[in-house]
Amino acid sequence: MISELNLIPVIDLLQGQVVRAVRGDRQAYRPIVSALCGSSDPVTVARILCDHCAARQLYVADLDALQGGATQVTVLAGLLEALPGIELWLDAGLADASAGQALRSRLAPFASRIVLVYGSESLRSREALERCFGAGDDDSQAALSLDRRDGQRLDAAGCWDAVALWPKRLIVMTLERVGSGAGPDLDTLRDVRRLAPGAMLIGAGGIRSEGDLARAAAAGADAWLVASALHDLQLPRIQR
Structure with missing residues (x-):
């Protein structure tokens, strides 16, 4: 049943270490304590998670950059x-397309393996959204994250309502479910699936079990971002 949904393991990076997400409250994140990984070293944790999930993709949230600091380019290059x-799917608080291009240039030797994640909480304006995705291309190296917390959209750029600008890769990010064990937000995922029937739709937050993954697949998810359920041994190792 777990194989019906593509699992994308997540690492949250803060000052060079992997930290544990707590309901999306970034001030509460602490170095990871994991039943699966006996380390907070990014490369060590990433290898173990990707191996456990038989994953070909890894999602990295650069919390330094997301909180207005410098992007952890050296750590990211080390992972790649x-x-x-x-x-590597990289969420680094990108405000516009030029910021994405600059980051890709700094990681130039690995650029072909980077998917830039533009989050609705970070994009500065509707114009910035249009410049990222308005050409209508199937950009295989970018994704849009539709972010919300406690029922409120985090969306200065108006991404949630700009359906015509949505790319082929969409993340539904319910931040208060991240690291919560509260179950996935399937109602929001279904709403987005109705609006974007042809998109690759990736959910985030709340997964506790194989049963949750099965329900997520039935709701229209193609993939799910997972971390806490892996560290707590709630999902079995995938053999492929």
Whole structure:
């Protein structure tokens, strides 16, 4: 049943270490304590998670950058170098397309394996959204994250209502479910699926079990971002 949904493991990076998400409250994140990984070293944790999920993609949230600090380019480059078969989905608080281009340039040797995640909480304006996705191309190296917390959209750029600008890769990010064990937000995912029937739809937050993954697949998810359920041994190792 678990194989029906593509699992994308997540690492949250803060000052060079992997930390544990707590309901999306970034001030409460602390170095990871995991039943699966006995380390908070990014490369060590990433290898173990990707191996456990038989994953070809890894989602990285750069919390330094998301909180207005410098992007952890050295750590990111180390991950890309150590994991040559992995596509890295990178959320680094990108405000517009030029910021994304600049970051890709700084990671130029690995650019073909980077999917830039533009989050609705970070995009500065509707114009910025249009410049990222308005050409109507199927950009295989970018994704849009539709972010919300406690029922409120985090969306200065108006991404949630700009359905015509949505790319082919969409993340439904319910931040208060991240690291919560509260179950996935399937109602919001179904709403987005109705609006974007042809998109690759990735959910985030709340997964506790294989049963949750099965319900997520039935609701229209193609993939799910997972971390806490892996560290707590709630999901079995995938054999492929």
